[in-house]
Amino acid sequence: MPVEILEPGLASSIQDRGRPGYYSVGIPPSGAADLRAAAAANLLVGNTPDAAVIESPYMGPALRFDEPTVVAVTGATMPVLLNGAPVPQWESFAVAAGDRLTFGFLQAGARVYIAVAGGFDVPTVLGSRSTYALGGFGGFEGRNLRKGDLVPIGGAGGTPGRVVPEELRPVHSRDVELRVVMGLYDYRLTDAGRSCLLESEWSLTPVADRTGFRYSGPVLEWEQRVQPFGAGSDPSNIVDAGYPIGSIQVPGGVEPIILHRDAVSGGGYAMLATVISTDLNLVAQCSPGTRTRFVAVTLEEALRARAAAADWESRVRQALGAAV
Structure with a gap:
């Protein structure tokens, strides 16, 4: 059929x-x-x-x-x-x-x-x-x-x-807050850079698809260091590492990118934070121009959000009388 x-x-x-x-x-x-x-x-x-x-x-x-x-x-x-x-x-x-x-x-x-x-x-x-x-x-x-x-x-x-x-x-809004767990490489930012990431308003650009969502906003400040062997010269470069789905990288310190469901599995950019799994659904429903703030949460808070998402699905099942 x-x-x-x-x-x-x-x-x-x-x-x-x-x-x-x-x-x-x-x-x-x-x-x-x-x-x-x-x-x-x-x-x-x-x-x-x-x-x-x-x-x-x-x-x-x-x-x-x-x-x-x-x-x-x-x-x-x-x-x-x-x-x-x-x-x-x-x-x-x-x-x-x-x-x-x-x-x-x-x-x-x-x-x-x-x-x-x-x-x-x-x-x-x-x-x-x-x-x-x-x-x-x-x-x-x-x-x-x-x-x-x-x-x-x-x-x-x-x-x-x-x-x-x-x-x-x-409810789909043009102003969203995305919960993030900081790390693994947020130590590469200065205190001012970290504050900028978490306190600034970011705007979703038209570069937003299943691979990644790119945001415009201020420039982040990085700690100065001699780049290790195997890393590039950009301050956001690291020796290649695995990328979690939802991780945020900021090449050159400008335009954060949230890696989404079809993202590559590794590369040479520092991952400053990771959007919690349940909020990736919210990212998916953002259209270009959406005003976005990143809100740092603990791993325990992220796990509670995951449990709440599972409870939401259970409530939908109950409302529908769904046996599946």
Whole structure:
């Protein structure tokens, strides 16, 4: 039962919860940039949270369904149209054979997630259906979706009319605070440089994709030192090390970059802090121009935030009566 891609939107791809366990050999986890929104979309249509969905940044695709199924759209706020008539986000709805799903202009957030009952049935690669376009594997033929693609889905079923309550839906703001755990290389900053990182307002630039999100703002001050053998001459250079997903590096002391789901696994820039895992969902829903502050938290606070995120998913399951 394929879904035809009439228009692909902008860099739409198939994603699930990702393929952890291969970062040590240079393969990033990939997966939905906003794991929370993707999980909610799946639960709405009766899938397990790790089923494959379509992720579309900034601009939604146009789809035609060959068979009846149940669909849900979550994530960014963007008008959803079924055969030209509005349908709600964060609620499952039925589609018939020949129906067309299209989208209006982005209103808030950055990425929408489209789930269908049974999930998008693309091949599993290294335990995941997620697209890693830079590596050319996973998803649909190892690439972003194109006009004319016929993407199979896993089957019928699903229950229309399921709704995520308003109080459980995220609010997308143009002013955000991102919680970070400082290190491993924040000692490379002077006290003034560290204060600048944490006390300044940063603006997300148009360079914002699944690999990394780049921010503009003031220039950071680095401690002076003789660079060690194997490091470059830039004060932000280090001898090559592994990069955690969510880590923040600042080449040249300007324009911090948050490494995201498709980031390279290592390199020669100092990692000054790491965005906590649950706030990477918030990063994914930031569009260019979003005003951002970094807020330092302890590892214990980060773990409590992770537990709160797991509780949010449990509350969504309970609200939907989901058994998956």
